[in-house]
Amino acid sequence: MTTPRLTVAQLAHVMGGALPRGGGDAAVAGLQNDSRRLQAGEVFVAITTAAADGHDYAAHAQAAGAVAAVVTRVPDGVPGLPLVLVDDTRQALLRFAAWRVRGWSGRIVGITGSSGKSTTKEFTAELLAARYRVFRSPGNFNNTLGIPMALFDLRPEHEVAVLEMGMSSSGEIAALCAAAPPDVAVVTNVGSVHLEYFPSREALAAAKGEIVAGMKPDGVFVYNADDPPVRRLAASAGRPAVSFGQAEGADVRLVRWAVAADGRTEGTLRWRDRNIPVSLPMLGGHYLLNFAAAAAVALNLGLEPEAVAAAAAAIRPFTMRGELHELPGGVRLVDDAYNSNPEAMRSVLETLARWPHRPPTLIVAGEMRELGPESAALHREVGAQVARTGCRLLIGVQGQAEQMVAAAAAAGQAARFVPDAAAALAEVRRELAPGMLLLVKGSRGVGLDRLVRALRAGDSVEGRQP
Incomplete structure (x- = not known):
């Protein structure tokens, strides 16, 4: 069974909007608020935020194949594009x-x-x-x-x-x-x-x-x-x-x-x-x-x-959520770079402590975001817990991760702070040795997924000493 064909006119009715230019017969293939990702046949939804006004990208959406745009005003530079005019695009x-x-x-x-x-x-x-x-x-x-x-x-x-x-x-x-x-x-x-x-x-x-x-x-x-x-x-x-x-x-x-x-x-x-x-x-x-x-x-x-x-x-690994990979030289990589927060970080550190015969461990931990005024204290708490895991080295990446590194170092843990994922990759390449375990975890905005991709693309650690 398939969903009945939805037209622009029907979409306008559902959203409580008007069609000031007509053009309601076109079929709608989907909805998209990002003109860069819009596929031909979809309807562009103009969303206004503090950073940008989606109406400014309506022309780009039309060029990408949008069949209509949901708007609160008539955008510039979109002649012939059917418009669904609504009071509020989010509410629509x-x-x-x-x-x-x-x-x-x-x-x-x-x-x-x-x-x-x-x-x-x-x-x-x-x-x-x-x-x-x-x-x-x-x-x-x-x-x-x-x-x-x-x-x-x-x-x-x-x-x-x-x-x-x-x-x-x-x-x-x-x-x-x-x-x-x-x-x-x-x-x-x-x-x-x-x-x-x-x-x-x-x-x-x-x-x-x-x-x-x-x-x-x-x-x-x-x-x-x-x-x-x-x-x-x-x-x-x-x-x-x-x-x-x-x-x-x-x-x-x-x-x-x-x-x-x-x-x-x-x-x-x-x-x-x-x-x-x-x-x-x-x-x-x-x-x-x-x-x-x-x-x-x-x-x-x-x-x-x-x-x-x-x-x-039958469950398969989910991308960047505790994924286990083998790198050259017998290095085990735990890719947990999807996101991070104090509770999940504490859990994964407790898990490391339970791993029997765990290899020498290198931890790359990005800053944890959206924590408000408690951020510095929460990063320090995680740093102190890292020190109790007995890992070889902690590399803290970006922003408040500096607090994590400071707390870990104060507790006797070898720890370094770097400003971004590129610098973290350089440190990992310098320190990673055959047979080690590498844990990568951080908030998505830190970009540690790029570090993981670079390592999985073939960076070799063979010949270094554990």
Whole structure:
């Protein structure tokens, strides 16, 4: 079954807009707010931010093959381009999302949290695919712009939609839930990320909690029993709830976990009186908790424990999330460069401490962003923990990572600070030796993914001494 053809005129009606130039018969192939990524046949949505006005890029979008543009005013330099004139392009996108969901009969799983959202989304989609036809929001399409654009690809045959719901201010998750109310709402944790945008952790927790208020009336709340702010959300939710975590009494409980000799993270989940073995091709105890959240969703939606275990065994590594690679000279690389925050950093360091017969270790840690006034102290805490891992060298990269390096050095750890990923790559090439373990982790803006790509492209460390 395919989605009926959507025309520009129908899109204008759904968005509450007008077509001052006509041209409504063209078919719409998708929605895009970035003119550089727009494909022929898509509609360009002009978004205004503090940094740029999307209307200034409408001509570029037309040249790239846009069939129309959603705008709040007539842009310059776009003769002949059909325009969908609306009062607010962001609200127009949310109206489209609400319309798309209203015309669909499946169930929505909404996932939010300070960290682990993307990985939990991927795990959840993989598990549910064992029984259902699953739609998942792609990449980081997780906000009031990304989710509506992603939902363009929602099809009638999809039975479950797994949506990552991110935010940087109060009201954003409420707006997403108004457009796409979850049948199952998941909060992975409330940590330090995004404190830059909130006056307190309590305010941050309240913003995450909008997903509970925004659920469907018969919705189920899946929550982290190890996280006090999330437990408080559950206690006040007044909704059916399923918990996950290591805490005694968690419905889906991680009862054991360890690191295998090859770096895989392994554990056992217990649900009711059943054990579910899990072995993940990635390094980090926090990934097991993300998987436990996904398992709680899957079990609630009717999967049997055996199906969860079978799906777990088939999971492939997710890009830049604890990925394990072999480099020349027997070097093991752990690529965890997708993002970083204090909670995940502490977890991966604890995981390193559990790795039996761990090789000599070099850690490249980028600064952790969006932490607000607590940033320096949180970086110092991580630096002190690095010193307790017994690694060979810590290389801190950019900005507040200098605080991490200072704290590690004060505790006796060999540590160096470098200003950017290029300088970090030079240090790694100088220090990496055969048989070593290299962990790379940092916020995406630091660009440590470029360091990983350079090393995987063939940089050799053969001949150096460990």
